[in-house]
Amino acid sequence: xxxxxxxxxxxxxxxxxxxxxxxxxxxxxxxxxxxxxxxxxxxxxxxxxxxxxxxxxxxxxxxxxxxxxxxxxxxxxxxxxxxxxxxxxxxxxxxxxxxxxxxxxxxxxxxxxxxxxxxxxxxxxxxxxxxxxxxxxxxxxxxxxxxxxxxxxxx
Numbered sequence: 001x002x003x004x005x006x007x008x009x010x011x012x013x014x015x016x017x018x019x020x021x022x023x024x025x026x027x028x029x030x031x032x033x034x035x036x037x038x039x040x041x042x043x044x045x046x047x048x049x050x051x052x053x054x055x056x057x058x059x060x061x062x063x064x065x066x067x068x069x070x071x072x073x074x075x076x077x078x079x080x081x082x083x084x085x086x087x088x089x090x091x092x093x094x095x096x097x098x099x100x101x102x103x104x105x106x107x108x109x110x111x112x113x114x115x116x117x118x119x120x121x122x123x124x125x126x127x128x129x130x131x132x133x134x135x136x137x138x139x140x141x142x143x144x145x146x147x148x149x150x151x152x153x154x155x
Contacts, residue, residue, distance in 0.1 A: 055145065058141045059141075059144040059145045059149075060145075061141040061144075061145075062138075062140075062142040062144045062145025062146070063145045065142055066087075066145060069132060074128075074129070083128065084128075085125060088149065089150055090110075091105055091110065091143075091146045091147045092104070092150055093105050093150070095109070095122055096122070097121060097123055098123050098124075098125075099121075100123075107143050110142075110146055111139060114139055115131070115134065115139060117129035117130075
């Protein structure tokens with residue numbers, strides 16, 4: 001079967017539709033692998049639930065908010081490395097920031113870290129935390145949770 005002149009010219013220029021389709025599929029699969037690896041690398045359960053199940057009031061509500069908002073995808077309360085800093089021992093500790101300064105993780109720092117995460121990035125981590133629209137009550141509950149596990153996580 002003879003090809004038309006335009007088909008031969010397109011093929012000579014590398015415009016092989018099958019080759020292009022294979023490349024697009026390969027690129028798509030590669031992108032999916034990267035995304036999956038990132039999700040798996042960050043994912044984790046909120047194992048802190050078993051360690052801090054005795055939390056009540058605002059701290060318990062903050063623990064639920066952290067879980068429901070997906071914070072435990074990158075953060076944990078066990079001291080393990082993740083895409084974000086651990087919550088274990090955070091409240092009241094000294095935090096080294098990417099700009100070289102050190103701050104105390106008091107309630108004011110925690111409030112800023114929750115509501116404007118790019119403002120003070122922890123050294124060794126990237127500014128990847130999404131900014132969320134949270135109520136003042138949710139922010140205070142999350143701070144209460146961080147305060148509570150700061151004193152119960154064995155730091």
